[in-house]
Amino acid sequence: MAEIFDGDLEYKLATRAVHAGQTPDEMSGAIMPPVYQTSTYVQQGIGRHKGFEYARTRNPTRDTLERNIAALEGCRYGHAFSSGMAATDAMLKLFAQGDHIICGQNVYGGTHRLMSQIFERLGLNFTFLDTRDLEAVASAITPATKLIHVETPTNPMMHLTDIAGAVELARSHNVLVSVDNTFATPCLQRPFEFGADIVMHSTTKYLNGHSDVIGGILLTNNKDLSERFSFIQNSAGAIPGPWDAWLTLRGTKTLSLRMKQHDESGRLIAKWLSEHPLVKQTYYPGLPSHEQHELACRQMKGFGGMISIELGDTRRAHTLAQSTKLFSLAESLGGVESLISHPATMTHAAVPKQMRESMGLTDSLVRLSVGIEDPEDLIEDLDRAFKLAK
Numbered sequence: 001m002a003e004i005f006d007g008d009l010e011y012k013l014a015t016r017a018v019h020a021g022q023t024p025d026e027m028s029g030a031i032m033p034p035v036y037q038t039s040t041y042v043q044q045g046i047g048r049h050k051g052f053e054y055a056r057t058r059n060p061t062r063d064t065l066e067r068n069i070a071a072l073e074g075c076r077y078g079h080a081f082s083s084g085m086a087a088t089d090a091m092l093k094l095f096a097q098g099d100h101i102i103c104g105q106n107v108y109g110g111t112h113r114l115m116s117q118i119f120e121r122l123g124l125n126f127t128f129l130d131t132r133d134l135e136a137v138a139s140a141i142t143p144a145t146k147l148i149h150v151e152t153p154t155n156p157m158m159h160l161t162d163i164a165g166a167v168e169l170a171r172s173h174n175v176l177v178s179v180d181n182t183f184a185t186p187c188l189q190r191p192f193e194f195g196a197d198i199v200m201h202s203t204t205k206y207l208n209g210h211s212d213v214i215g216g217i218l219l220t221n222n223k224d225l226s227e228r229f230s231f232i233q234n235s236a237g238a239i240p241g242p243w244d245a246w247l248t249l250r251g252t253k254t255l256s257l258r259m260k261q262h263d264e265s266g267r268l269i270a271k272w273l274s275e276h277p278l279v280k281q282t283y284y285p286g287l288p289s290h291e292q293h294e295l296a297c298r299q300m301k302g303f304g305g306m307i308s309i310e311l312g313d314t315r316r317a318h319t320l321a322q323s324t325k326l327f328s329l330a331e332s333l334g335g336v337e338s339l340i341s342h343p344a345t346m347t348h349a350a351v352p353k354q355m356r357e358s359m360g361l362t363d364s365l366v367r368l369s370v371g372i373e374d375p376e377d378l379i380e381d382l383d384r385a386f387k388l389a390k
């Protein structure tokens with residue numbers, strides 16, 4: 001377990017991003033945390049060591065990353081994993097046969113697959129539902145319910161869940177609430193402020209931000225949960241190597257700056273798209289036309305760079321997704337470079353068509369991850385592609 005340093009939370013977010021969880025290297029004074037590329041640590045005597053025995057259990061580079069992201073989310077404990085899915089897998093290992101978990105229906109496809117195809121087989125029970133509707137959540141709670149897991153905003157429909165509302169419901173039933181905060185990042189949304197018990201991230205996305213590492217993290221303020229996560233980290237071993245931890249740490253230093261630009265450009269481009277004659281609907285929580293805009297303003301500090309658009313025409317959606325130059329056709333999101341994707345055939349191809357369409361994820365939906373390039377160049381790029389798609 002890595003616990004934040006005393007004082008890490010005294011500073012504001014941009015300062016924490018650069019400094020939290022880090023001290024100059026004791027031996028050399030190196031300002032950057034060294035990459036501790038080692039599997040084991042020499043012990044001074046039997047039962048005498050410096051807190052590090054074997055690198056699956058702990059690694060100083062990984063500790064630094066865990067403290068840094070915990071401070072960004074404003075909590076005490078961080079546990080890094082080799083991918084976002086490994087983090088979710090570790091979270092689900094808190095539970096036992098017969099336990100019931102309520103999960104948003106429009107969560108990341110891999111989360112749905114892990115729950116329904118692996119943990120369901122091992123004896124956990126899941127109810128997937130639209131967590132925008134807290135009454136539906138309330139009526140799904142049973143005496144066996146142990147966790148409500150939500151993703152907000154969701155991918156790609158940009159649906160929001162009222163975190164404070166979900167927490168209030170959960171509290172009265174002794175149920176935990178976990179939030180996948182990958183889309184918003186702590187710059188735009190801090191679930192612990194609304195009482196969440198666990199925050200999960202795919203650090204692959206905005207936190208690392210440079211599309212060069214796969215990683216994940218679990219965060220909590222609860223010491224008991226943290227100890228159980230440490231136990232799972234050590235027992236199951238899905239930990240990141242020190243290089244990946246170091247690269248991710250390099251990424252988080254600029255998180256605050258990057259998110260400002262993703263958010264500024266996201267707003268501009270969402271507005272431009274919402275006024276474009278070929279766009280039937282723009283899904284972006286920052287637009288007043290978003291059906292949960294009021295909740296977005298209450299729960300989020302900004303709206304970020306993820307936008308989905310409904311074109312109402314599949315051929316047009318295909319042409320658009322293949323005609324941009326700056327927006328590259330690719331899965332993933334949250335990097336400095338802009339990406340465009342066609343969720344129905346890419347990220348969400350495994351979701352049955354009927355289920356896709358019931359949540360508005362049609363074959364004519366296109367998703368954008370707006371990068372930090374000049375937004376005028378990005379708009380010109382989209383404009384050119386729309387002309388080809390006409």
Ligand SMILES: *Cc1c(COP(=O)(O)O)cnc(C)c1O
Nearest residue numbers: 083084085108180182202204215
């Ligand atoms: C990518 C993603 C994940 C999975 O993370 P990996 O790092 O790819 O394993 C989970 N949740 C969300 C919202 C994601 O975007």
